[in-house]
Amino acid sequence: MIELRDVSKIYDTGKVQVHALKKVSLRIEEREFVAIMGHSGSGKSTLLNILGFLDKPDEGSYLLHGTDITTLGDDELSLLRNNIAGFVFQQFNLLPRMNSLDNAGLPLIYAGRKDFKSAAKEKIAQVMLAHRESHFPNELSGGEQQRVAIARAIVNRPLILFADEPTGNLDSKSEEEILSILEDLHRSGITIIMVTHEMEIAARAGRILRMRDGEIISDEIVRKKKMIRTRAGMSIKDILGKKHSAFGTAEFADYFHQAVSSIVSHKLRSMLSILGILIGVAAVISMVALGEGAKESITQSLSSLGSNLLTVRTGSHRQGGIALQTGLVTRLTMDDARDISRMNEVRRVSPSVIGRAQVVFNNRNWNTQLWGTGVDYATMRAAVPISGRFFTADELKVRKKVAIVGATIIKELFGTMNSVGQTIKINRINFKIIGILPVKGASFFHDQDDAIVIPVTTAMYRVLGKEYVDFIDVEVRNQQMIDQALSAIRNLIIKRHRLNPDDQDSFEIRDVSEIRDLMTQTTMTMSLLLGIVAAISILVGGIGIMNIMLVSVKERIKEIGLRKAIGARRKDILVQFLIESSLLTFSGGIIGIFIGCGISILISLMAQWSIRISLTAVTLSSMVSIMIGIGFGLWPAVQASRLNPIEALRYE
Numbered sequence: 001m002i003e004l005r006d007v008s009k010i011y012d013t014g015k016v017q018v019h020a021l022k023k024v025s026l027r028i029e030e031r032e033f034v035a036i037m038g039h040s041g042s043g044k045s046t047l048l049n050i051l052g053f054l055d056k057p058d059e060g061s062y063l064l065h066g067t068d069i070t071t072l073g074d075d076e077l078s079l080l081r082n083n084i085a086g087f088v089f090q091q092f093n094l095l096p097r098m099n100s101l102d103n104a105g106l107p108l109i110y111a112g113r114k115d116f117k118s119a120a121k122e123k124i125a126q127v128m129l130a131h132r133e134s135h136f137p138n139e140l141s142g143g144e145q146q147r148v149a150i151a152r153a154i155v156n157r158p159l160i161l162f163a164d165e166p167t168g169n170l171d172s173k174s175e176e177e178i179l180s181i182l183e184d185l186h187r188s189g190i191t192i193i194m195v196t197h198e199m200e201i202a203a204r205a206g207r208i209l210r211m212r213d214g215e216i217i218s219d220e221i222v223r224k225k226k227m228i229r230t231r232a233g234m235s236i237k238d239i240l241g242k243k244h245s246a247f248g249t250a251e252f253a254d255y256f257h258q259a260v261s262s263i264v265s266h267k268l269r270s271m272l273s274i275l276g277i278l279i280g281v282a283a284v285i286s287m288v289a290l291g292e293g294a295k296e297s298i299t300q301s302l303s304s305l306g307s308n309l310l311t312v313r314t315g316s317h318r319q320g321g322i323a324l325q326t327g328l329v330t331r332l333t334m335d336d337a338r339d340i341s342r343m344n345e346v347r348r349v350s351p352s353v354i355g356r357a358q359v360v361f362n363n364r365n366w367n368t369q370l371w372g373t374g375v376d377y378a379t380m381r382a383a384v385p386i387s388g389r390f391f392t393a394d395e396l397k398v399r400k401k402v403a404i405v406g407a408t409i410i411k412e413l414f415g416t417m418n419s420v421g422q423t424i425k426i427n428r429i430n431f432k433i434i435g436i437l438p439v440k441g442a443s444f445f446h447d448q449d450d451a452i453v454i455p456v457t458t459a460m461y462r463v464l465g466k467e468y469v470d471f472i473d474v475e476v477r478n479q480q481m482i483d484q485a486l487s488a489i490r491n492l493i494i495k496r497h498r499l500n501p502d503d504q505d506s507f508e509i510r511d512v513s514e515i516r517d518l519m520t521q522t523t524m525t526m527s528l529l530l531g532i533v534a535a536i537s538i539l540v541g542g543i544g545i546m547n548i549m550l551v552s553v554k555e556r557i558k559e560i561g562l563r564k565a566i567g568a569r570r571k572d573i574l575v576q577f578l579i580e581s582s583l584l585t586f587s588g589g590i591i592g593i594f595i596g597c598g599i600s601i602l603i604s605l606m607a608q609w610s611i612r613i614s615l616t617a618v619t620l621s622s623m624v625s626i627m628i629g630i631g632f633g634l635w636p637a638v639q640a641s642r643l644n645p646i647e648a649l650r651y652e
């Protein structure tokens, strides 16, 4: 059945080359019980690993049922290990976080068998451990652990059982139990190849090979093999042709279970690595919510700006974005406003002054922004009173002491009392409240409702003591006339103030639509910046996950080795670790979504900023976090899957 021809194995440790096997040739027939003996370091394990498809020879050929298997690839060897061989190691190599039953059933998962529970149960019973089914390895004695390992080795009904000093770590009573189990298995038709260095144990076999320095020095038949029951074996071609079932649910459930238990058994570490993604996702969601909210509130305040508006204001020299008040400043006057209003292109005009004022009602005091405006300000700037009325042209002419107040003033001075008709003092002068301004809300740190509007003349001559207006709002008849109006107003001011060409920067005319564009641009830039910052934190989170996965892979190299030894293919290992890292990132992402939404709502409650949680941001960031989990988990997973089973098993 097995034939080795001139097989050599050389270990190259860099400094020295060890010839572990030197042109070994060997035939082993079906249903033999072979013991391999020899001193430590004579090459027994190396030979057994090659026989058991765990390692490949450097030279020579290995014929299995006449097929040379030295040319087979990694995954094909996995198939052979899974279907033909069962391995029992000196160190048991049970997976610590699984109970006996799951440990025994593990090879069936890679065989894609759904009935692995019942098959594992049967084998556990066969090694007389039915009462220890749900015990974990650390709750079992050495002998019991080795019996579980044997159950695992035979669960997929192998043709050959390989055992490398199976009793090396056991007391003599357990040793006897293990040996009698092996003999039973042999009697049932399984070929057994066992390494040992005790004559007593070797004597239980039918054939003894002795090794020294990588060579077989003797080969004796102790007992003629009895022809017992024969077992219909699968041919190698059948096995290699066997399609591995894609990914069975059992397999997936096992990975999932593994991932969860690995995450749970390292709570702190997992939490820290989740934290990165969590913060990233939360940041993306809350930042985008903030940006969107800002955009919305800006759009809202922009809509109160009215359309086709130009603003003429006292100018400033601009150099590289820095405003410098130098040289001549053109003082705008009420007469400028009057002349502008007479122009053809212009529909309405409102001259304005701004200042601060102390407002008093009874014993209440409030410092606020005072606007002196023209009559048309109400319509031009969406400030038509929601109750009461605006002042009239006559009232403006006679500098009447009437005021229209914002919601914040009412709240601060009157509470809930009706304030229209009341008299307040503005900078110690009595004013009558004739109307209430519409609520505009806060934009960023500025409360737009904290304002009082009075006639511009009253403001200039009675309250603020100004002789000039600060700016003049101009509403052009229609959009097409804006450019024309712009230059007409410019010429008018130049003429009225007799400005030299040099002094033409001493005033400026702004198109409100420009401001609108500028503000929209600014918010977009802000959203983008916030988004980038948040995206970077997701990336950092991903790197954290990769780090953890690398550690996790390192830590479980032995486990990976064992899984490969019992038939896991590269893909199986890959998927297992990918599931783990995806699970980590996914849970981080989910918690991040909740925290992100929470933070957004909290900010909107505390800072009174408007917030808009965007579904796009939520879906995008959770998708990105999953992709990062897979992306960053891939590298450690690939590394894990490439490991050679024997090197992995030897890893400390």
Ligand code: ADP
Pocket: 011, 012, 013, 018, 019, 020, 038, 039, 040, 041, 042, 043, 044, 045, 046, 047
């Ligand atoms: P045995 O099982 O008979 O004790 P091994 O087959 O384990 O012997 O080892 C045979 C020789 O090969 C020994 O000299 C050992 O040091 C060497 N050897 C085994 N495995 C490796 C390895 N992975 N790297 C380097 N040398 C090794």
Ligand code: MG
Pocket: 044, 045, 046
């Ligand atoms: Mg050995």
